[in-house]
Amino acid sequence: MPKRKPTIANEARIPTMADIARIAGVSASTVSRALAGLPPITEETRQRVAQAAKEAGYAVNRHARSLRLKRSRLMLVLIPNLANPNFPDLLMHIDQAAYDCGYDIMIAHIAVDPHRSDRYVDELLAGSIDGVLLTSNYCPPRILECIAAGRRMPIVRTLSPTPNLDGISGVQIDEVKAAYDVVDHLAKQGYKRIAHLGGPPKEAVAIARKQGWKLALADHGLPSSRDLFIQAGFRIEDGRQAAARISGMPPRPDAIFCSNDESAYGLIAALKEQGLRVPQDIAVAGFDDLSFSNVMDPPLTTVRLPRRDMAELSVRKLKALIEDETENDITVLAHELVVRASSLKT
């Protein structure tokens, strides 16, 4: 067995289609068609080419192919915040669905610098990327311009609903109705002063959830006075900070609907530190059904997002948009109210 020494001479040149052609004794076009399984190639030739490619460790050059085909089989996923567990879970399913569709995904996390997405939009418009998956309400301005100009764009938004924007496909749930369901559940449990811990005021989902809260209270003839709305945010820390304000309220609320699970975690932890019992002294509900909601003490009542379905459907929709001539449309999926101990009357 010859001992191989790493030298420059040893670093074999990366084989190209022409190399495979030479080895198999055919032309490059034949190699291309053989590997792609295209028509006018004998089974025997195909075998020979496949064998040569395998032995040489050959793989098609992604960039050469994309250049020629003007199609990259690349989707870009814009993610606002991976620290929120909603997104990795969604991303996981997006990735799998894209793989199943024959696409690869690039990701761009835009929490630090939203401006960053502009560069990728250029790439989309320049044809370097086939499509974009938005997982938040944010939409790069350049895209809005193009849509306003009536240009058809391979873009799908999911997780966050599209408030007042046409020309972009979407896969979402009825956020207002989902929030309504949570508050309706609390009201039916007999809670009378149901507060709402609001998310970031400009977030579409936060706005919708607040609206659902108001509607449900109105339907139950319960108050939704200003003091029952607590402006917070989506992070654990936001919930934690809100706790002080809540426990100090003169007539304390007997239930709180948090705009997401994470703020509910922080709220519950802080309420307990202040000696309040959940749900005996104050009931809490969240929104998202993250995996930790089930190990919280008490387990958290929340809304389960169909993240997997959202991911799969949005990828398929984007694929259709890229490949066929599907039109833009919005799909609304069903959500599910998950009732756990944090909201139950004892």
Add this chain to the structure above:
Amino acid sequence: MPKRKPTIANEARIPTMADIARIAGVSASTVSRALAGLPPITEETRQRVAQAAKEAGYAVNRHARSLRLKRSRLMLVLIPNLANPNFPDLLMHIDQAAYDCGYDIMIAHIAVDPHRSDRYVDELLAGSIDGVLLTSNYCPPRILECIAAGRRMPIVRTLSPTPNLDGISGVQIDEVKAAYDVVDHLAKQGYKRIAHLGGPPKEAVAIARKQGWKLALADHGLPSSRDLFIQAGFRIEDGRQAAARISGMPPRPDAIFCSNDESAYGLIAALKEQGLRVPQDIAVAGFDDLSFSNVMDPPLTTVRLPRRDMAELSVRKLKALIEDETENDITVLAHELVVRASSLKT
């Protein structure tokens, strides 16, 4: 203002460098050099080209450039499991660091199908991707072959330590020492029967953490008998299932070192359901310091991984490996023991 109607004629062809050249009244080579800021171009020409490019909404075609340069500025990140919050957090920082270095990242989630990574390895070897970032112990077989053949590969592993493999750069912590620190802390608190909830038996980190547990017990003259080792896994559910076995043990352990935070979550939740108090009846410690460990009841003692530093350093290391001729090496970063209520004697 002319009303634009979306027609095929309206769908402007994607501008190429030649188009910009025509508009600016120069050649394509000049456009290329002007946009890249390369030497023999007048400032005035550069301005004119930049202006033309901007107005036309021009962006360089990624694939044409990559084909020509034989370099894509693309890194692939292989992720075993996005459902474990370690990974999204790491990924977030990797993404940012890569962006800062001028690289884009593609991700591939290999939980469902590890075989999937083979395709990407082909791409790496075929030159379609510049480098690969491994975030687990798993290394595609093809890569091992190449390394065995003495080929220099742009690959960096992080988060998980490299057990017995040369030729791959790494950024890691001293897992054994970190586990040792946790158990040492428990022993110093006065716990005598310190059990270990083990992770997947083949995972390098699980093996290392078990080893640290044994070493610390030995140093403290405490038993590490077989019955104090409980085989479990890394998921919440694994911890939950282990609880039944633990509470039923004849001499019950008074402390448990879990191989990660998630299994600790499940364990704590299940122990509490069985009426045991943490830490009064049984202390618990984890490993990872996920963001939820701070809102657990009780807050969880754990090891904080320097995920951000790991991400940044591994990206920089990969970049160096790709661009320069840096050699492979392993960097060991410092960890931090985070003591919280779950392990404190009352």
Add this chain to the structure above:
DNA sequence: TAGGTTTACGCAATCGATTGCGTAGATGCA
């Protein structure tokens, strides 16, 4: 066996950006 059809494959152009080399014009110096 002549003429027509089919089969299996090769030739060469093409995608868009980059870059070594060549060159026209401007500038400098004697």
Add this chain to the structure above:
DNA sequence: TGCATCTACGCAATCGATTGCGTAAACCTA
């Protein structure tokens, strides 16, 4: 003014895969 030098730019080849079109050989029919 004559010649060398420098500046700013263009020409054309190149990267590797794909595909319309052309063609030699094999096959069929009358």
